[in-house]
Amino acid sequence: MTTSHSRGRALAAFFIAGGVALGMAPAAFADPDATTTEEDAGPPIQLPNVVSQPVDGDAAQAVVEACKAFSVALNYAASNYEDFAYNSAGGGNTVNYADGSVVSANSVGRTALRQASSMALQASLTPGLPGDISAPMGAWSLRAAKLAVVMGLHGGGSTLNSTATDMNDSAHEVQMACAKAGTVV
Numbered sequence: 535m536t537t538s539h540s541r542g543r544a545l546a547a548f549f550i551a552g553g554v555a556l557g558m559a560p561a562a563f564a565d566p567d568a569t570t571t572e573e574d575a576g577p578p579i580q581l582p583n584v585v586s587q588p589v590d591g592d593a594a595q596a597v598v599e600a601c602k603a604f605s606v607a608l609n610y611a612a613s614n615y616e617d618f619a620y621n622s623a624g625g626g627n628t629v630n631y632a633d634g635s636v637v638s639a640n641s642v643g644r645t646a647l648r649q650a651s652s653m654a655l656q657a658s659l660t661p662g663l664p665g666d667i668s669a670p671m672g673a674w675s676l677r678a679a680k681l682a683v684v685m686g687l688h689g690g691g692s693t694l695n696s697t698a699t700d701m702n703d704s705a706h707e708v709q710m711a712c713a714k715a716g717t718v719v
Contacts, residue, residue: 607654608705614646
C-alpha cells in the first residue's frame with residue numbers, strides 16, 4: 535500500500551537527485567546571465583549508460599537554453615512542492631486539507647507548480663529544440679498543471695502519488711534527452 539508519506543519521500547528524493555544533477559552542470563547553468571564558452575564549461579559530463587550524441591549549430595544553443603530553463607522550472611517546483619508532500623504525509627489516501635500547515639503548503643505548492651508548468655512549456659517551445667527533448671518537457675508541463683489542479687481539488691494520496699510519478703517519469707525523460715544531447719538538467 536502506497537501512503538502519502540511515501541509519496542512525499544519519493545518525490546523529495548527525486549527532486550533532490552535532480553538538484554544533484556544540476557550541481558554537476560557546467561558553470562553556465564549556475565548563472566542564467568553568464569556567458570561561457572566550451573573551454574569555460576570544461577569537458578562534457580559522462581553519465582553511466584548514456585551514449586552522448588551532441589547536437590551542433592543552432593540546435594545546440596536551443597538545447598542548452600531549453601535544458602537550462604527546464605532545470606530552473608524543475609528545481610522551483612521541487613523546492614515549493616516539498617513542504618506539501620511532507621505536511622500531507624502519513625494518512626494513506628486521505629490528506630488532511632483542514633490542517634493549517636497543509637493549507638499553507640498547498641497554496642504555495644500549487645502556485646509554484648503553475649509557474650513551473652509555464653516555464654517548462656516555454657522551454658519546450660524553444661525554436662530549434664529537437665522533439666525528443668521538447669516532447670517530454672511539454673508532458674512534464676501538463677503533468678505539473680494536473681498536479682496543481684489535483685491539489686486544488688483536494689485530491690487523495692493515490693491521485694497525488696500517480697500524478698507525481700507521471701511527472702517524475704517525464705522529468706527523467708527530459709534529463710536523459712538533455713544528457714544525450716551533451717548537457718545536463
